[in-house]
Amino acid sequence: MVAADEKRADLRPALAALGAADAYLIALLAVESTAAVLALLIAGVAAVIVAARFGLVGRVARAFAAHEDTLGLFAVAALLVVAAVFHSDHFVLLLLVTVLLYSTAALGLNVQFGYAGVLNFAGASFFGIGAYAAAVLNTFTAVPHLVVLAIGGLASALIGCLLLLPVLRTRGHYAAVVTIAFALLFKTFLEVNDVLGGPQGMPVPGMALLGWSFNDNIEIGGIRLSFYMSYLVASLLLLVAAFIVVRRLERSWIGLNFDALRLDETAASCFGLDIARWQITAFLIGNFIIGLAGALFGMVGGFVAPNNYTFADSLILVSILLLGGIGNPWGLIVATFIVVVVPEKLQGIQEYRFLLYALMVIVVLLFRPQGLLPRPVRHYFPGRKP
Amino acid sequence: MATSGDRLGGAGLALVKPGTCAGRAQLAMRHRVREKGRGSRPEAGSVATANTMDIGLFAQYVMNGLMLGMMYALVAVGFTLFFGVLDVIKFSHGDVLTVGAFTALATFVGLSRLGLESQWFDLAVMLGAATLAMALLGMLIARVLVLPLRGAPPLNTLLITLMLGTVLRESVRLFYPQGANPKPFPALLPRGSVNLGDFHLRFDNVMMLAAGVAAIAALQYLLHRTKLGLAIRAVAQDEETARTMGINFTAIVLVTFAIGSALAAFAGVMNGLYYNEINFGIGLYLGVIGFSAAIIGGLGSIYGAILGGFLFAALQTVGTVLLPFASAYKDVFAFAVVIALMAWRPTGLIREKISERV
Numbered sequence: 001m002v003a004a005d006e007k008r009a010d011l012r013p014a015l016a017a018l019g020a021a022d023a024y025l026i027a028l029l030a031v032e033s034t035a036a037v038l039a040l041l042i043a044g045v046a047a048v049i050v051a052a053r054f055g056l057v058g059r060v061a062r063a064f065a066a067h068e069d070t071l072g073l074f075a076v077a078a079l080l081v082v083a084a085v086f087h088s089d090h091f092v093l094l095l096l097v098t099v100l101l102y103s104t105a106a107l108g109l110n111v112q113f114g115y116a117g118v119l120n121f122a123g124a125s126f127f128g129i130g131a132y133a134a135a136v137l138n139t140f141t142a143v144p145h146l147v148v149l150a151i152g153g154l155a156s157a158l159i160g161c162l163l164l165l166p167v168l169r170t171r172g173h174y175a176a177v178v179t180i181a182f183a184l185l186f187k188t189f190l191e192v193n194d195v196l197g198g199p200q201g202m203p204v205p206g207m208a209l210l211g212w213s214f215n216d217n218i219e220i221g222g223i224r225l226s227f228y229m230s231y232l233v234a235s236l237l238l239l240v241a242a243f244i245v246v247r248r249l250e251r252s253w254i255g256l257n258f259d260a261l262r263l264d265e266t267a268a269s270c271f272g273l274d275i276a277r278w279q280i281t282a283f284l285i286g287n288f289i290i291g292l293a294g295a296l297f298g299m300v301g302g303f304v305a306p307n308n309y310t311f312a313d314s315l316i317l318v319s320i321l322l323l324g325g326i327g328n329p330w331g332l333i334v335a336t337f338i339v340v341v342v343p344e345k346l347q348g349i350q351e352y353r354f355l356l357y358a359l360m361v362i363v364v365l366l367f368r369p370q371g372l373l374p375r376p377v378r379h380y381f382p383g384r385k386p
Numbered sequence: 387m388a389t390s391g392d393r394l395g396g397a398g399l400a401l402v403k404p405g406t407c408a409g410r411a412q413l414a415m416r417h418r419v420r421e422k423g424r425g426s427r428p429e430a431g432s433v434a435t436a437n438t439m440d441i442g443l444f445a446q447y448v449m450n451g452l453m454l455g456m457m458y459a460l461v462a463v464g465f466t467l468f469f470g471v472l473d474v475i476k477f478s479h480g481d482v483l484t485v486g487a488f489t490a491l492a493t494f495v496g497l498s499r500l501g502l503e504s505q506w507f508d509l510a511v512m513l514g515a516a517t518l519a520m521a522l523l524g525m526l527i528a529r530v531l532v533l534p535l536r537g538a539p540p541l542n543t544l545l546i547t548l549m550l551g552t553v554l555r556e557s558v559r560l561f562y563p564q565g566a567n568p569k570p571f572p573a574l575l576p577r578g579s580v581n582l583g584d585f586h587l588r589f590d591n592v593m594m595l596a597a598g599v600a601a602i603a604a605l606q607y608l609l610h611r612t613k614l615g616l617a618i619r620a621v622a623q624d625e626e627t628a629r630t631m632g633i634n635f636t637a638i639v640l641v642t643f644a645i646g647s648a649l650a651a652f653a654g655v656m657n658g659l660y661y662n663e664i665n666f667g668i669g670l671y672l673g674v675i676g677f678s679a680a681i682i683g684g685l686g687s688i689y690g691a692i693l694g695g696f697l698f699a700a701l702q703t704v705g706t707v708l709l710p711f712a713s714a715y716k717d718v719f720a721f722a723v724v725i726a727l728m729a730w731r732p733t734g735l736i737r738e739k740i741s742e743r744v
Contacts, residue, residue, distance in 0.1 A: 121548075165729040166729035169729055169732040170732040173540070173544060174728060174732060177674070177677055177678060177681060177724070178724075178725055181674060181678065181724045181725050182725060184717070185721035185725075188717045188718050188721070189718045192715055192718070311670065315548060315552060318545065319549070322545065351560065352556070352560060354552055354556045355552070355553055355556035357549075357552075358549040358552035358553045358556065359549075359553055361546070361549045362531070362550060365535070365538075365542050365545060365546045365549075366535075366546075369542055
């Protein structure tokens with residue numbers, strides 16, 4: 001068989017899967033009653049299990065591995081279709097924005113956890129640093145808001161620098177406690193200080209670009225678009241940029257170094273890798289991405305408060321990573337959809353969501369420790385058969 | 387530690403509802419707790435002038451620090467025990483403490499419904515129920531979650547116990563009646579005190595300290611004077627050799643988890659009696675402090691854990707004294723010191739012996 005034919009044949013199952021996922025997502029977001037949501041969820045799980053039984057999932061995965069760039073474009077288009085369907089629905093669009101920004105933050109965590117193996121149990125704290133930076137800068141200064149985003153990321157990376165020494169010098173459990181202590185410290189600090197609004201938090205003025213305020217509804221030719229549409233586009237751009245960066249990073253020799261030092265530090269240093277240097281690189285890049293997402297998230301929500309950036313929220317980010325399959329960016333986007341959308345649609349379980357996430361992670365760890373979509377073997381040349 | 391569903395809103399939808407009442411309630415609680423240990427704190431200038439006051443205040447601080455240290459030490463000893471036999475950190479340890487304290491509270495409520503109001507009897511039953519229940523819970527955790535993951539990467543054990551902690555914490559919050567709010571804990575110990583100048587030596591504090599010392603002494607006796615203790619130490623030293631000597635490894639691990647968890651329940655009851663209030667978040671807080679204490683002392687050594695517990699309490703007390711303008715920052719200071727200590731001595735003050743074989 002000619003290689004080109006095989007490639008073309010490969011693309012179709014992935015497109016079908018994307019289309020099905022798109023339709024499913026629209027249906028899930030559109031239905032209101034709990035019974036319908038539950039029925040849809042059960043149907044979805046059943047469909048995936050049946051597809052896996054017939055080997056369809058494997059074909060989709062191979063198609064994604066072979067045509068990642070093309071399919072990435074299609075995935076973006078699919079998301080825009082969902083957004084277009086719900087163009088005037090504030091709630092759904094906010095939900096989508098949340099998914100996009102949490103995915104971005106999880107991508108940052110993925111660089112630390114998934115590639116370099118640097119533990120970070122304070123993801124939500126660094127997310128919060130970005131959001132608070134945006135709140136302070138938007139309120140008290142006239143810094144352009146795109147620059148504010150970058151500063152949010154930088155602030156997060158810089159404050160992360162304070163943890164560098166203890167994180168680098170410690171291993172395993174000891175490193176975990178450093179970041180856990182930081183998460184608790186951060187929240188306590190936000191609560192007791194007076195400058196940043198204390199436990200009440202502070203408002204964040206919305207984003208404005210070139211005189212165009214993101215917080216105004218948009219009207220084009222009689223069609224009213226929710227103001228969240230502009231945030232959605234911004235978040236999508238951020239996610240795509242972060243995704244490309246993370247993917248390139250993974251594929252480059254930097255990613256190779258990360259993998260080497262995660263798998264065996266001793267061996268990696270024997271081959272001349274500077275462990276500390278690559279751990280620092282991963283930690284700072286990860287924190288930068290998390291802070292960037294946090295800054296935009298702060299502007300979207302319009303409010304920052306300590307209770308949004310607790311240790312439990314950091315654990316949610318980690319559970320997203322674990323559920324998706326550590327190290328697989330596609331997997332974690334799927335996982336973010338599950339973790340964010342399902343509890344919102346099932347209002348009854350809202351209250352129980354931390355409990356359910358935790359139980360879910362325990363079950364995943366016991367029965368499928370590699371996550372829903374495990375990280376595939378590294379492809380140096382996408383599309384080429386080994 | 388914060389409560390209520392309107393926090394992150396899953397999708398952060400609740401951002402419009404900032405600063406929940408729970409956050410404020412918690413702050414108020416912390417405030418009260420601080421005040422209790424201190425009495426009325428004079429201005430910095432007057433401390434130097436009033437000498438007797440100085441000593442009374444000093445004694446008050448010391449007593450407060452000792453009580454905190456005892457609780458931290460009891461938690462830290464648990465971490466050290468688990469690390470000793472299995473080389474794992476059980477991050478749910480603090481939340482086992484919470485569940486223990488709430489078990490005691492539920493027992494008390496049950497007893498008062500039955501009309502049994504004798505305080506010593508109540509206390510004994512509460513303590514018995516809490517320690518027994520937590521010993522069983524500890525064994526269950528070891529059996530179901532920790533032992534099956536022995537071959538997995540350490541990250542998985544870490545995550546599974548962290549998540550189990552969340553499950554326990556959230557279960558208390560959601561399923562204990564009104565569990566999201568701080569609950570009053572009955573003051574069952576005699577309330578009297580001896581006045582030594584400005585210093586009120588409270589009987590209940592003395593009794594709790596004595597009970598803590600007794601618990602640690604009992605553990606010490608168990609570990610060093612009994613056959614069971616010998617087996618635990620053997621397993622901690624070398625699992626395989628212990629097995630070849632006919633020691634039932636699984637049984638010893640389960641017993642160790644039972645002992646550690648019972649100690650946590652004991653500390654939980656003590657915490658409740660001391661503050662006369664418990665909430666579902668104490669476990670996370672005490673757990674992280676207990677773990678830090680165990681680490682400061684160097685994991686795997688009981689004495690190190692006890693030392694670490696008291697050292698951490700001393701740090702907190704010193705933090706309160708030295709930063710009078712910012713006593714609200716006490717916890718920030720304490721956690722910052724933990725992070726700094728980890729940077730300075732990555733494996734604890736009493737260094738763990740590490741040799742990596744390639």
